[in-house]
Amino acid sequence: MFGFAPPEEDDGPNEEDIGEFIPQRDLEAWWAEMQRKHPVVFQKDDACPQQVNEGTAIRAYFDGDRNKEMNAVVVGSKFQNESYGDKYAMYVVRQPPTSPFLSFIHLTEVGEEDGWEIIGDDEPREGTGSVALIGVDKEIFVSCFGKDDDWSPFKIVTLDDDSTMGEIQKVMADPGLKSVVVDLEEDDCYLPLVKQHFEKGGHVVWFGVYGEFAAPGLISKHFGCNWKFSAYTTHPYVLTEAGKDLLGDTITEQQYSKANLLFVPEEDRVLIPKCESFKEYCEEYQGYEGGEDESNSEYDAEELERCREAYRRHKTELGRQVPIALHMNESTGGSIVYVGFVGSDGNTPKFVRAICCGQKV
Numbered sequence: 001m002f003g004f005a006p007p008e009e010d011d012g013p014n015e016e017d018i019g020e021f022i023p024q025r026d027l028e029a030w031w032a033e034m035q036r037k038h039p040v041v042f043q044k045d046d047a048c049p050q051q052v053n054e055g056t057a058i059r060a061y062f063d064g065d066r067n068k069e070m071n072a073v074v075v076g077s078k079f080q081n082e083s084y085g086d087k088y089a090m091y092v093v094r095q096p097p098t099s100p101f102l103s104f105i106h107l108t109e110v111g112e113e114d115g116w117e118i119i120g121d122d123e124p125r126e127g128t129g130s131v132a133l134i135g136v137d138k139e140i141f142v143s144c145f146g147k148d149d150d151w152s153p154f155k156i157v158t159l160d161d162d163s164t165m166g167e168i169q170k171v172m173a174d175p176g177l178k179s180v181v182v183d184l185e186e187d188d189c190y191l192p193l194v195k196q197h198f199e200k201g202g203h204v205v206w207f208g209v210y211g212e213f214a215a216p217g218l219i220s221k222h223f224g225c226n227w228k229f230s231a232y233t234t235h236p237y238v239l240t241e242a243g244k245d246l247l248g249d250t251i252t253e254q255q256y257s258k259a260n261l262l263f264v265p266e267e268d269r270v271l272i273p274k275c276e277s278f279k280e281y282c283e284e285y286q287g288y289e290g291g292e293d294e295s296n297s298e299y300d301a302e303e304l305e306r307c308r309e310a311y312r313r314h315k316t317e318l319g320r321q322v323p324i325a326l327h328m329n330e331s332t333g334g335s336i337v338y339v340g341f342v343g344s345d346g347n348t349p350k351f352v353r354a355i356c357c358g359q360k361v
Helices: 024-037 138-145 165-172 191-199 215-223 241-247 278-286 301-319 348-357
Strands: 057-061 069-081 087-094 103-106 117-120 129-134 154-159 177-182 203-207 228-239 253-263 269-273 324-328 335-339
Touching: 024 087, 129 165, 129 348, 138 154, 138 348, 154 165, 165 177, 165 191, 177 191, 177 348, 191 203, 191 215, 203 215, 203 348, 215 228, 215 335, 228 241, 241 269, 241 324, 241 348, 253 348, 269 301, 278 301, 335 348
Parallel strands: 129 154, 129 177, 177 203, 203 335
Antiparallel strands: 057 069, 057 117, 069 087, 087 103, 228 253, 228 269, 269 324, 324 335
């Protein structure tokens, strides 16, 4: 069984860990301690492993299934505290190599039989790569999210009905591929390939500009989500904590914008509507001024409490609806993002380009 090692709170990998490795002497001291404490697992004749270099590409197969390939790239190493007071040596990795997220893999699993195989150090250069459009009209896509020059140094590759299956497979096998942007239907011949890309740890972006009512159900069925169509409307938006982890906190808000919204679980919410204040809610939805200031209100205390309860329900319901949702495949590190914006208002192009290219805004 492979995947992410569960980090303890505040002990997970972060950007500061990139390029930092455990000193070999510290690793050897830890190895000797493990041999003393756990001699069955860390046998006395086994030598302490030598660490791989930053940028080393590794590969494994989920549950030994050769059809479920997982790829990662090593970017550092550190000790992590786990159960029973032990600490373990972990590689800090990007899984897949183009992922914006960092995760842990046990250092001892790399290079071991039935573990993570070392396949080279051919990680794509930072800031380069491609974004592939499958079933997406490029003219509409760039009109919403930026022309080719806006995406530089990344390259947009368009795959359409004239593309052969071989051409599509070649593009999707490119180690520099950042994401596959799709707009597909149930019977689309490309859907199995895109699903396989996701299951192998790839990054998929669903182009939701048309707001097809059936799309969230299709995504949920094939990618393990629990998403439903909500509405087509206009709001200002703000990043969630998960959104800040994905996109950074340099730009955290989006101006009033039209978007197709989904109902999604809390952990999948990237950008949510920015709720108005209670006073603004009273004026807009209840038709009176005053808000929290009871002395300046047309309503008595009982009526105000009713409004406050209505406001709490309104705020909760609003927070369930998102124009951008992210679902992670926990076993392989693959991800799928739904983008429901229908124009290029405000920061929309910056958010979408960052999502597609695996970068912060």
